[in-house]
Amino acid sequence: MIDSTSASRAEQITVQHSQPTNPTVQMAGITVEFPGVKALDGVDFRLFPGEVHALMGENGAGKSTLIKALTGVNPIAAGTISVNGSSMRFNGPADAREHGISTVYQEVNLCTNLTVAENIMLGSEPRRFGGLDWRTMRRQAKVYLERMGLDIDPSSSLGSHSLAVQQLVAISRAMVVDAKVLILDEPTSSLDTDEVEQLFTVMRQLRDDGVAILFVSHFLDQIYAIADRITVLRNGQLVQERMKDQLPQRELVSLMIAGTSDAQVSRANERVAVTERAADAKPLLQAVGLGRKGAVQPFNLDLYPGEVIGLAGLLGSGRTELARLLYGADKADVGSIKLAGEPVKLRTPRQALGRKIAYTSEDRKGEGVIGDLTVAENIILGLQAARGWIRPLPTVKATQVVDAYIKALGVRPANPNALLKNLSGGNQQKVLLARWLATAPKLLLLDEPTRGIDIGAKTEIMNLVSELAEQGMSVVFISAELEEVLRLSDRIVVMRDHEKVAEIASTPEVDVPRLIEIIATGEEDK
């Protein structure tokens, strides 16, 4: 019964968009269920050879789940998958890979302690005399790296390279098996513009060779630069599949975020920068000559209540390191911090927490999410840590706090007992924000809070930051997206090569090109 309905659905689609070639991958009526969550509900999806197909949707729309359903990571409750016309079900990424479907995930899933060559060739190592042929391995790896335009030593350890390079290595690895289908799940979220262009060159080349590419990204410009076809998901359901040329950007966004009104989007745009503070305003936190060897050169920084400070700079410019010093996540080896005029020592996160400072890490998976605990436990963790283990948060209070934040931040699913690992990236981020907001911080350090999450959640988080600042919270906002920094910040601190090079008011004259110029030259003067 199920089979016949999905078949008829598939026919409908084929009628709607007649296509000369047969799809390499055809998924029909895919349903995936997690405990307490219906992640996908009867979704159809096709991948044609020689096409880049962008999968779009908000966080929790089901993009990652659909990919995992295809590669067999998530079991499918209903629906069919056919590859090259024959029905298939994979046992996992390795199985899918053997059948020519390679996946590169959002977070780099490689072994950082192995060499670049080992990472690329793992599973397809050249052998000789029963052992590994290291020389051939390095040579072959070099060829794949060169195809990606990467000039790095194959025998260097992967961990010694930047996240961006690691991402490109992951893609090189995906190409080793002569993939017919390449799945790229947000490969660009940690790449800079040049690297993205480099990636696109490779993607176009592969597409012209007849590879079917599934591409997930939150950057609309990138979608329109590379995609041929776009599928939009929302709340686990298929909204539409269309050729890119027939889907204007504005319409795409509205398809993705039906329900988010224009008013909400524009409010974030309209945040008026407070460039002049009251004469008697006293800084909440003053960093004087604060620095750490190899991380950040000594810097001075004053943070005022009700102000948003944007930290701009390239990846690895010291943005994160600066925030970590203010939180005590790393120990400063020079300089001092004054809080409300009084010198304080912030050597551990616990001390910072006690001083009402909160920090969300850019590494959500590694340093934020506690996946096997529930949403509720993750939210109250900060509060509970501040109280110590001996005084548990009263159940009534905990329920109140959890319910209030789930509602206020729109966490989906709104189930406090769901395990956090079963939520989408954007919703995990909201839960982490809730953890910190519940501690009622006076200073909130947000490191890339909007990375890898969709427009809807981004807007929500940015509106929230504005509101918090209006209520008198001091906020440090770090983002690779300069528009976001400009839109939210009252003042902007520019980091370059581990050094604070400029601090400017976010006046209307300051725009993205101006910021880029400062980041590039390190000079404030025009």
Added chain:
Amino acid sequence: MTRIYKHRLFWPVVALLALLLACTIKRPDILGISVLDGHLFGAPIDILRNSSPLLLVSLGMTLVIATRGIDLSVGAIVAISGAVALTFIASSSNPGSVGTAIGAIVVALGLCVILGAFNGLLVANFGIQPIVATLILMTAGRGVAMLITNGQITTVNSAPFSKLASGFVLGLPVAALIAYGVFAVVALVVRRTALGMLLEAVGINPEASRLAGVKSKTLVFTVYVLCGLLSGLAGLIFAANTMAADANNAGLFIELDAILAVVIGGTSLAGGKFNLAGTMIGVLIITTLTLAVTVLGISPLVTSLFKAIVVIAVTLMMSTRLRAMFGSLRDRRRYQEVGA
């Protein structure tokens, strides 16, 4: 019905009941409890009493494993604790007095806290891998016990001290009352305070927990101290049972039984979520196995094999992958039924 089947303690409980059933078939009166001199006697009471030391050690082990750690030194601590207590009694002027017994207990437990703190220091403060850090005391510990006893098996007489193992209160063995009482108190403290959640958080993601303000170092340190203390208590019950300080054999391989009990109870060695009730059932299974071997008349030659088969069966039935396989078989059947 399906709910019960899916509960993660379903299979361990089934294994325990199956073992008891097998014993009952062989000897129908085995589970009977009789009253003698106001004390309860019978195989179930024996199981409770014999499981006491292992229960205490496994309790500490569960908490250590929850923090992604492991404590291999528990057996050595058991030996040291017994050696110290009995040597203390042997060297005192009045071995038979209650005061001496209490003194022996306090000194032994005090030393075990220090030993636990040594483990905790190595793991939490110096960041040495738990398996390596506790291996030090595992090997050195028995040497220390030998030094304390001068390499001899010290035999002493102290009526108050031996009550720890052979005494009865309210008709129940003192050893069991201590072990299960301590177990209940610790379980209550862990789940009623935030300790359990914080331990799990540290076990699941140590760095995220640290950044969330959790005092992970202190927590991990405390857990090793507690594990040392509980192992020391287990050592006292061991020693009171034989009244002979055997540095070589007291608590030998108890670390392996304890780890086994924790795993059977459904706590992952990868750390994080832990299940104290599961550990208790694991301990009961292991103790009952020993009884079953005797009752069923299994030859000593195949005893280890028999134990291994039971353990493999339980762990396999609990494996999520195997369950997923069974689950998908069931689901497929269901879909076929719907389809037809």
